[in-house]
Amino acid sequence: MIAIFPETLTFAEKGMIEHLAVSARRYFERLRSPLLDLDGLLRNMGIAVEVTGIDGFGALLAQDRQGRFTITMVLEKKSDGFSQKFIKAHLLGHYLLHLQPMIARGELGSYGFKELDCPLQRYSVGGRDGGMGMEADLERVREEQCDQFAGALLIPKGMLQKAWGALQDVEKVADFFGVTKTCLQRRMVDVGLVVKGPQSFLEAEKALRRESIERHPHPSEIKPSEFQLTAPKTPPLIPPSYSSSTASPSVPRKSEALPLKNSPGGMSRLREIAKMLDKSRG
Numbered sequence: 001m002i003a004i005f006p007e008t009l010t011f012a013e014k015g016m017i018e019h020l021a022v023s024a025r026r027y028f029e030r031l032r033s034p035l036l037d038l039d040g041l042l043r044n045m046g047i048a049v050e051v052t053g054i055d056g057f058g059a060l061l062a063q064d065r066q067g068r069f070t071i072t073m074v075l076e077k078k079s080d081g082f083s084q085k086f087i088k089a090h091l092l093g094h095y096l097l098h099l100q101p102m103i104a105r106g107e108l109g110s111y112g113f114k115e116l117d118c119p120l121q122r123y124s125v126g127g128r129d130g131g132m133g134m135e136a137d138l139e140r141v142r143e144e145q146c147d148q149f150a151g152a153l154l155i156p157k158g159m160l161q162k163a164w165g166a167l168q169d170v171e172k173v174a175d176f177f178g179v180t181k182t183c184l185q186r187r188m189v190d191v192g193l194v195v196k197g198p199q200s201f202l203e204a205e206k207a208l209r210r211e212s213i214e215r216h217p218h219p220s221e222i223k224p225s226e227f228q229l230t231a232p233k234t235p236p237l238i239p240p241s242y243s244s245s246t247a248s249p250s251v252p253r254k255s256e257a258l259p260l261k262n263s264p265g266g267m268s269r270l271r272e273i274a275k276m277l278d279k280s281r282g
Contacts, residue, residue, distance in 0.1 A: 001046050002045070002046045002047075002069045002071060002103070003045070003046065004100060004103065004104055005023070005027050007023055008020065008023045008024065008027065008096065008100070009100060009101065009104055011023055012096050012097050012100050012101055013101050015097070015145070017093075017097075017145065017148050017149050017152055018152050018157055020096055020097070020149065020152075021149055021152035021153040021156065022152075022156060022158075024041070024092070024096060024153060025041070025153070025156065028041045028044040028045050029041045029044070030044070034156075034159050034163070034176055034177050035176075035177065035178045036153065036154055036177075036178070038085055038088055038089060038092075038153075038154075039088075041092075042073070042088065042092065045071075045092075045095075046071065047071045047072070047073060047092070047095065048070070048071070048072045048073070049072075049073045049075065049088070050072060050073065050074050050075070051074075051075045051076075051077045052074060052075075052076075052077060053076070053077055053078075054074055054075075054076055056076065056114050056115050056116045057075075057076050057079065057087055057115040057116070057117070057118050057119070058073065058074060058075045058076060058079075058087045058088075058090075058091055058114075058115045059073070059074045059091075059112060059113065059114045059115065060072070060073055060074075060091040060094050060095060060099075060112055060113045061073075061074065061112045062095070062099050062108060062110070062111045062112060063108075063109075063110045063111075064103075064108045064109055064110070069103055069108065071095055071099070073088060073091050073092075075087060075088070082120070082178075082179065082180055082183075083118065083120050085154070086119055086120040086123070086150050086154070086183065087115060087118075087119055087120070089149070089150035089153045089154055090115070090119040090146045090147060090149070090150040091113070091115070091146070092149070092150075092153070093145065093146030093147075093148075093149030093150055093153075094113045094142070094146050096149070097142075097145055097146065097149065098113075098142060099111060113142075117143075119143070119146070119147055119150065120180075120183065122143070122144075122147060123147040123148075123150065123151060123183065123186055124180075124182040124183055124185075124186050126186065126189075127140075127144050127147075148190065151183065151186065151187045151190060152187075152190075154177060154178075154179055154183070154187075155177050155179060155183075155184065155187045157191045159177075160173070160177075160187065160188070160191060160193070161191070161193070163176050163177070164188070164193055170184060170185065
C-alpha cells in the first residue's frame with residue numbers, strides 16, 4: 001500500500017532534495033544504518049521491483065486503479081550490483097519528486113519514466129549537456145534532480161561529514177556506505193567537502209578547451225559591445241513564415257566544437273593534461 005507523509009510531500013513539492021532523502025530514510029528504513037537496505041525501504045513504501053530484459057537501464061511505472069495506486073520499478077537484468085542500486089534510488093527519486101505530488105492532487109492516471117542513459121555514469125561525471133527546447137530542459141532538470149536524490153539517499157550529508165571527519169580516506173568512506181569511489185567523490189562535491197578537479201583525460205581535455213576559448217574566444221562568442229561589424233543587409237535564409245519555434249523540442253542539439261587558437265598540440269598538450277590531473281588528484 002502506498003503511503004504519503006505530509007512532511008515528505010512538502011519537501012518534494014519544494015524541491016528540498018537533501019531533506020527529502022532524510023525523510024524517506026526516517027519513515028521507511030528500519031535499520032538506521034549508513035549502509036542502506038534499499039530493497040527493504042522500497043518494500044516498506046509499497047513499491048514493487050521487477051528485473052527483466054528491457055530496452056534501457058530501467059523504468060518506473062505508475063497507475064491509479066480506482067484509487068488503488070501501483071508503483072513498479074522495472075530494471076535491466078544486466079546491470080551490476082551498485083549500478084542497479086543507484087538506478088533504484090534514482091527511480092525512487094522520480095516517484096517522490098514527480099509522482100507523489102500528482103497522487104496527492106488526484107492527477108495520476110497512468111504515468112512512467114524510462115532511463116535510456118545510465119544514471120550512475122551521468123551522476124559521476126557531473127550531469128549531461130542540455131538538449132533543445134523547453135521539454136528537453138525539463139527532462140534534464142528532472143533527471144539531474146533524481147541523480148542528486150539518489151546520491152543523498154545512499155550517502156546522507158550528515159553521515160558523510162562525520163565519516164569523512166573520522167576516516168579521511170575516500171576508499172574507506174566508500175566502503176562504509178557501500179558505494180563506488182567515483183560516486184562518493186561526486187557526492188563530496190555536492191556537499192562541499194572537496195573542490196572537484198578533472199578526474200580523467202577527457203575531463204582534463206575539456207577543461208583545457210574551455211580555458212583556451214576563454215583566452216582566445218571564437219568570433220561567435222564575442223559580445224556585440226566588445227566587437228562591432230557593419231554587415232550588409234541580406235535576405236533571410238529561412239522564410240519569415242517558418243519560425244524556429246516549430247522545430248521539435250525532442251531533437252537533441254548537437255554540440256559544435258569551436259576551433260582553438262594558439263592551443264598547445266602534440267606532446268605539449270598531453271603534458272598540460274597530465275599536470276592538470278596530477279594537481280586535481282594530489
